[in-house]
Each structure stands twice: as C-alpha cells, then as structure tokens.
Amino acid sequence: MNLVAIIEWAEGYNRRGLYSPIGVTFHWVMAAMMIVQLGYGWYLGTLPVGGDKHVGYQTHAELGLTIMAFGSLRFLWRSQISGPENIEPDSFAGRASRLIQAWFYFGFIALPISGWVMWSTLPGNLPLSVAGFIPFPNLPFDQLSEQLQHSLMEGAATAHFWIVWITVLAIPGHAGAAVLHYLVKRDQVLQSMLDLNGQQVPGVVGSAPSTGRES
Numbered sequence: 027m028n029l030v031a032i033i034e035w036a037e038g039y040n041r042r043g044l045y046s047p048i049g050v051t052f053h054w055v056m057a058a059m060m061i062v063q064l065g066y067g068w069y070l071g072t073l074p075v076g077g078d079k080h081v082g083y084q085t086h087a088e089l090g091l092t093i094m095a096f097g098s099l100r101f102l103w104r105s106q107i108s109g110p111e112n113i114e115p116d117s118f119a120g121r122a123s124r125l126i127q128a129w130f131y132f133g134f135i136a137l138p139i140s141g142w143v144m145w146s147t148l149p150g151n152l153p154l155s156v157a158g159f160i161p162f163p164n165l166p167f168d169q170l171s172e173q174l175q176h177s178l179m180e181g182a183a184t185a186h187f188w189i190v191w192i193t194v195l196a197i198p199g200h201a202g203a204a205v206l207h208y209l210v211k212r213d214q215v216l217q218s219m220l221d222l223n224g225q226q227v228p229g230v231v232g233s234a235p236s237t238g239r240e241s
C-alpha cells in the first residue's frame with residue numbers, strides 16, 4: 027500500500043463522517059498519555075526534593091518527549107488528512123473546537139520544550155531518551171552563567187505551569203462538548219472518534235459527507 031492509497035483509505039472514513047483508525051488510535055493513545063502525564067507531573071511536585079523525585083522527573087521527561095514525537099507525527103498526519111466535518115466550520119462550536127484542538131497541538135510541543143529547558147538547567151546528568159530508547163541530549167546550559175540558567179529555569183517553569191493549567195481547563199471543555207453533542211444534538215461528533223468500523227455507507231470519492239443517520 028503506498029501513501030496515496032493510505033490517504034485515500036483514510037479519506038473514505040472522513041467522507042462517512044468518521045476519523046480513520048489511524049486518527050482514532052492517535053487520539054486515544056495521546057489523550058491517555060496526556061492525562062497520565064498531567065497527573066504524574068502533579069504527583070512529582072508533592073514529593074520531597076531528592077533522588078526519587080529526580081528519577082521521577084526523568085520518567086516524566088521521557089514520557090513528555092514521547093508525546094512530542096507522537097504529536098509531531100500526528101501533526102504530519104493531520105496536515106494530510108484534516109478529518110471529518112461534522113460541525114459547521116463557521117459556527118461558534120466549529121471555531122471553538124478548532125481553537126481547542128490547535129491549543130492541544132501547541133501543548134504537545136510547547137510542554138516538552140519548556141520541560142526540556144527546565145531539565146537542562148537542573149544539576150545532575152541523568153540521560154534522557156524518547157520512549158526509553160532514542161537518546162535525547164540535554165541543552166548545553168552548563169556553559170551559561172548561573173544567573174542566566176536561573177532565569178531560563180524560571181521562564182520555562184512559568185510557561186510549563188500556564189500551559190499545563192490552560193490544558194487542564196481545556197480537556198473537560200473539549201470532552202464535555204463531545205458528550206453534549208452526543209446527548210443533546212444527537213449528531214455523530216463523539217461517534218466519529220469511537221467508531222472503527224464505520225457505517226455501511228461507502229466512502230466514494232466526491233460523495234456527500236454523511237449526516238450520521240444513514241444506518
């Protein structure tokens with residue numbers, strides 16, 4: 027199967043109002059990683075300073091770098107296959123959902139980068155890797171003055187903190203909106219991220235998008 031055939035296959039799902047199995051897998055694997063990572067980051071913050079905390083942040087950093095790697099692949103995928111159009115793009119709901127989704131993509135990259143800056147100013151030289159096996163370097167901050175390192179740490183910690191908080195508020199808004207679509211509007215917005223088989227409507231090139239009521 028070449029790339030064009032894969033894109034055509036995925037667009038078949040989009041025309042039926044669904045995300046493709048690749049889009050669905052990206053979504054739920056990354057949603058789970060983000061929720062675990064947010065909880066784990068907070069848990070680490072409650073530990074007393076010391077070896078366990080430092081090793082814990084190493085795991086946190088490696089999971090975060092994995093999120094960044096997956097997020098970049100997902101962004102590439104998404105730039106080729108935009109997903110189904112189940113919400114009127116110019117409506118308030120359409121704009122709000124696009125804004126929140128764009129924020130999540132920003133977070134997949136900006137959280138790891140700000141975390142990496144923080145990590146690189148910390149004393150100790152525990153190695154980092156992506157997903158436990160692709161080595162990832164520290165930034166060469168040990169060559170900078172202590173004052174500059176301190177400012178970098180402060181700036182990155184503030185950025186990390188605020189991006190964490192906005193993301194934590196955005197997630198229930200995003201998930202809640204999907205559930206409201208299912209319960210109140212009774213459209214297929216939520217279904218589009220859950221249904222791996224698709225409706226019994228063929229995804230033919232040029233066919234009208236599904237309304238979700240065909241089957």
Ligand code: HEM
Nearest residue numbers: 063064067068087090091137138141142144145183186187
């Ligand atoms: C998507 C990925 C990430 C998420 C969701 C995330 C989440 C969090 C959370 C919830 C906290 C505790 C609250 C806070 O201090 O802001 C935290 C702290 C921290 N994270 Fe991350 N993080 C991510 C990626 C990373 C990466 C890749 C690194 C390092 C390479 C990292 C390093 C740190 C450090 C050093 C702290 C302690 C901050 C402090 O004590 O001020 N994080 N993170």
Ligand code: HEM
Nearest residue numbers: 049056057060104109123127130131197201204215216219
């Ligand atoms: C936990 C409950 C969640 C539910 C019920 C849910 C549901 C959905 C649904 C139904 C869509 C499709 C919306 C549309 O097409 O307009 C979607 C898209 C999306 N969701 Fe979630 N979601 C959840 C959690 C998350 C989390 C934790 C993240 C990341 C922090 C996330 C990131 C995204 C992104 C980036 C998209 C855009 C789709 C794409 O890039 O292909 N979701 N979600």
